[in-house]
């Protein structure tokens with residue numbers, strides 16, 4: 001790229017960013033820990049959704065020490081509703097590692113940052129450029145779109161080679177005097193002006209330098225090969241409760257929604273009739289449990305599968321819940337008997353929160 005072209009793009013973008021940037025709580029700080037928290041929350045989540053979570057999170061865990069010393073259940077509770085809970089677990093693990101191995105100071109070089117759980121190329125670039133003013137690219141979906149449009153790159157953005165090409169271009173463009181504003185400016189341009197379906201090219205500060213706009217091809221970019229259709233998973237979830245208790249299960253320590261709490265549930269790859277579900281419930285949870293009336297249907301979409309959930313009330317015919325509470329962990333049903341007043345302490349996936357609300361005292 002010619003130096004003049006680089007300078008022109010830099011100046012246009014920086015000028016626009018300072019005049020148009022949104023006031024966001026994480027833009028009021030240069031604390032690398034707070035930048036880290038915000039960047040993890042912003043992955044796959046909209047800015048408006050993140051703002052109240054970010055504020056509440058940093059109020060409870062204002063420093064690395066506060067978060068490192070917190071119980072995981074408390075961290076997950078603060079994250080409740082934000083989704084992608086492995087982000088919270090990795091952030092927690094990462095912060096503990098920074099406390100133990102780096103004396104509580106977020107490392108200032110990319111190689112070390114990438115060794116910390118939950119920190120990938122993008123997050124490392126964002127922390128280094130925003131908090132430490134280092135000339136490191138931070139390539140997210142917005143930046144990929146903006147750069148492939150400006151430079152008319154007709155390659156699949158899911159390919160590593162395309163990401164490397166974009167990274168190389170951003171490295172050439174980042175100005176030494178203000179990497180933080182430049183990277184944030186690229187992201188902001190993608191969020192506010194160079195949007196996926198209706199880019200406002202007439203208001204765009206880099207329009208004079210944009211190759212795809214010149215050829216009116218901006219809506220064809222970026223190229224993203226279609227992903228496979230995500231499969232449905234059919235789930236039945238049971239509300240088994242009396243006026244003081246509800247029965248719950250805790251998800252496994254690893255994998256999807258790890259450690260969160262949920263209603264006793266069974267999953268199948270095919271849809272089943274009520275009779276077929278009842279049969280499975282007997283096999284899996286015991287003969288005593290009978291399906292009652294239907295509570296409702298819910299849907300939850302993950303990146304790799306979709307849960308279609310039928311929620312039913314269920315009854316015990318032989319044993320009541322208080323008996324189970326007395327038996328504590330000896331009961332054969334794998335259920336935990338939870339007092340209703342304790343429900344507010346436990347973290348649930350977003351899809352179950354509405355149901356659980358009904359049972360909180």
Ligand code: SF4
Nearest residue numbers: 194201204207210218
């Ligand atoms: S001119 Fe249009 S396509 Fe090019 S960067 Fe600006 S908004 Fe995007």
